[in-house]
Amino acid sequence: MEKKQQVVVIGGGPAGLAAAGQLQSFGLDVVLIEKQAQVGGHLNKWYKVFPDFTPAEEIVAHLKSQLGNTRVLTNTTVTAISGEAPDFSITTSSGEQIPAAAILIATGYKHFDARLKEEYGYGIYDNCITSVELDAMLKENKIRTLQGKIPKKIALAHCVGSRDEKVNNNYCSRVCCTNAVKLAIEIKEQLPESEIYCLYMDIRVFGRTYEELYRTSQEEFGIQFIRGRLSEASEKPDGSLVLRFEDTLTARPMRLSVDLLILMVGMEANTELAEIARLPLGCDRFYATLHGQYANNHSHREGIFLAGTATGPKAIMESITDGRSAAAAILSFLMQKAKGMEVKVPTLV
Amino acid sequence: MGKLIEELKQDIQYQHGMNACLNCGICTAVCPAAEVYDYSPREVMNICHQEDEEALIELLKSDKIWYCGQCFSCTPRCPRGNSAARVILALRRLSIRYGYFAESEKGRQQLFAKRVFGENLLKRGLTLLATNITPQNFPELGEFWEYYFEHMKEMREWWGVPMDLENSPGSHRIIPEKDMEELRAIYKATGALELMEAIEKGMEKKLGSKEEVEKYWQTWLETGDSRNYQLKKEKEEDK
C-alpha cells in the first residue's frame, strides 16, 4: 500500500477492541469510536468470564494493550456516514469529520428488558433480579436479598427473553446457559450454604470445555438442574418468591420457594446505526450479513463490515475472534482496492 | 399417515393450537388439571406431535383428554404460541365422532353434557337453566340456596330479575319461537346436531342398548354420580 489508509471502528467492546488492535498491527490508521466514557463494553460490568473464570478486567486490559496507535474517541457517537467505499466520511457527535476507507460496526447488543416478561415480576418483586445485577453483586462479594439477608435458596431461570415468540425473540441467545452454570458456581463459592437451582429447557453449553464446566457444577458444586422452564413467579410477604414450573422429567407441576430469583436475560440487537449506515437487518433484528456461511463479516454495503454481537449473540471469546476475522477481511478489501483491483467480495453466486 | 391424524390436522383448532412443541412445561406448570389429575398438557401435545395413529387412538380412548377444564391458563405464556386447551377441543370432537369417548369414564360424561348443555340450548336457547342448579347437585351452594330454590320465582322477582318472561329481554327469558327455530337451523347446518347424535350413538354402542344408556342417565340423575352405574364388563368381573 502506498498511502496509509484509515479504518473507523465503531464500538469499543471486545470485538471492536480486538479488531482495532489487529488493524493497527497491519499498519493501518485506526480510529475507535466508543459512546461510553470507557472502552470495554459489557465486559466492564462483568465479574469473571466463562469457561475459565478469567477476570473481565484482565480481558479488557489485554485488548487495550494491543491498541497501539489507535486513536480512541470516547463519549462519542456517529451521527452520519456519507460517501461510498473507499471514501467514506463519518460525522461524530462532536462535529468532527473523519475520513474512512472502510468501516467496522461492532456496536454489540442490548440486554432483554426483563419487565416484558410480566409473569416473572421483574421490577415488581423485590428479589427478582437479572443476571447483570447478579454479576455486580458477585463483583462486590455481596449477594443479598433486598431485605439485606443472605439468600439460602437461589434459582436461575434460563431463556428469559430468548426462544420465546411471546416477546418476539425466537432465537437462542447462546451464552446464557453457560453463563448460568458459571454464575451458579460463583454463587456457591461465595455462599457455600446456598442451594442453587437452574430451571432450564435445554442446556446449550456449546464451546470448548463448556461441557466440563457444566459437569463440574453438578459434581463438585451440587447445582441442581431442573428440566422445566419457569412459568410464573409470585411474591410472599417476606420477599421470597414462589416459582411455578413443570419438572418435565416426571411430568409433574412443581412449586419452589426461593429467596432470590435470577433471570438469565438474553441478548437483543443494538441497531442504532441501521439507518445511518443504511444496513438491512435479519429476521432476528440483528444486522444482516452478506452470507451466513462465508461472508459473516461483510455487510450488504461495500466497505462496511460487521463484527461481534452486532450480528447475533456471541460469547466473549467468539467476539474477540470475530473482531480479528473482520480485521483480516478489511485488510484484504483495502489491499485489493489499493491495487485498483476488482474487489473479490464473496457474493451469492 | 393415519386417517385420524389426517383428520386431526384438518381441524382448525388443531392448526391454531399446535405449532412445534419445545417441551418446556410452561403450560403444565400452571394447569389446574395437572394439579389434581395424572395429567400434563405438555404430554398431550407430545402425543399429538408424534403423529402415530395408534398412540392417538389410545389418547382418544383415555380419560386424559377430558381432564382439561378449558381455562386456557396454558395459552398466554407458551413460547411457541401453542394452546393445549385448543388442541383439546379438537381431540374431544375427534374422540366423539369415532365413539372413542365412550371408552373412558370421564368421556362417558359427555352424555350429561349433551343432555344438559346441548338440549337446553335446543329447547330454551340457554346452555344452563335455573332448574339445573339444584341443591342436590350443588350442595356447596348451601342452605340459603335451598331456600332460594324453593322460592325461585318470588326470590327472582324480589331481586328485580323476574324469570321466564315472554317477549322480553329479561333474565332467563322465554326466547320467541321464531328465534329458536333460527337457532336450531344453525345447529343443524353447522354439524352440532350431528356431534350430539354421535354422543348418543357412541354411548349406545358402548353400553349395549338404548335402555342401558337410559339406565346410565337415570343413575346419574338419581345419585349425581355416574360411577354408580356398572358397565357390563365390570359386572361380569364382579361375578
Next chain:
Amino acid sequence: MKVARQNIHWENHQKHIPTVEEEGGRVWGCFRSCFLQSAAPYTEGIAYKILKNDLGIDLREAPGHTSCGAIGYHGDVTKLETQMVIAARNFSVAHYELGVDNLFSFCVTSFANYTEMIQLWQEDPQLREYTAKTLKETTGRDFWIPQVCGYPSVVHASDIFYANRHILAAKAKYSLKGIKAVDHIGCHYAKIFPGEVVGGCEFPRVLVGLLEAFGAEIVDYPERRHCCGMGFRNCAFPENRDYTASSVYKKLSSLKETHPDCDLILTNCPGCTVFLDAEQGTIKEVLGVEFNIPVMDYAQLTGLLLGYDPFKDCGFNAKVVPIEPLLDKIGIPYDKSKTPEERRRPF
C-alpha cells in the same frame, strides 16, 4: 412488598372503552350470561340497575338474543362453525334490530367466544364467508361485525365499570378506605386474548382500577392467577367437583397465608363469583378449615358502595360466606333487628 401493580407495559396494549361522557359510551347492546341467569341472577340485576340508573346507559337487548353457546363449545357439544354462526346471528340482531354498534357481555366466556369469532373472521376471509353464507341460509339475516370505538371487538361488562370507575366512585356513598382487597380475574377474560384485557393478563387493571377508585388497598398473593377451578365439565358434574374444591382450597390457603387480613375477593367471571364462595362451604365441611372471605362481583361491590340494599338489590342472601362483617367494616347499614336468616329469607 410493593403493591404488585406497577407493571409498565400494559398501557401499550390497551383497548379503548368509551365512558358515558364519550361518544359511543352511552348506548350499549348487551348479552346475558347463562351461568349468571341460572346460578346468580341477582348479579345481572344489580349490574343493570347501576348501568341504567347510575350511569344512564341506554342498554339494548333483544328478546331473540340467544346464548352464545360457549358452555356447549367448551363442554364439547357444539363446533367452531356453530359458534361462529350463533355469534353472527346475535351480532346481526343487535345491529339491524336494535341499532347498536358496540356490545358487551356479562359472561367472560361469551366475551372470549365473541372475541375469538371476530378475530377468526378478521384473519381468515374463508371463515367469514362461510359464516355470512350460513347465517343467510339458516336465518335470512345479514352478517355484521360489532365495533367498539371503530375497532372490531366486543367488551366485557366489567370493562364498562372500569371505564366509568371515577364517575361511579364520585357517586359512591361509602368508601373502601381501610379495606384490603384482591382481584380474581376470570380466565376467559384474561388468558385467551391477553391483548384485549385491561392491564394485560398477568397484572390486570380492570378490577384493581375499580377497587382503587373506591379507595381499597390492593394486596397480592402467590396463587392469584390460578384458575378458580370452575372448569366447565369439572364443576358441572358433581363427581368431578373435587377439581373445583381443590383449586379453591389452593387459592384461598395461599391468600390466608399471605394476607390473613384480606377483606374481600372481587371477581368479574360468573363461575368464579359462585364457586370461590360456594366451595368455602365444602372446605369447611370436609376439612374443617374456615376461610370466610367474601367473594363478590364488580357489580355487587359497586352496588353496595352506591347505597343499594345488600340483600334485595345486591343479592347477598344467596351466598355461603356471610357478608355482614364486611358491611360493618365498611359502615354499610342493614336491618340489625332481623336475624341473618330473616334478612336472607324474605318470604
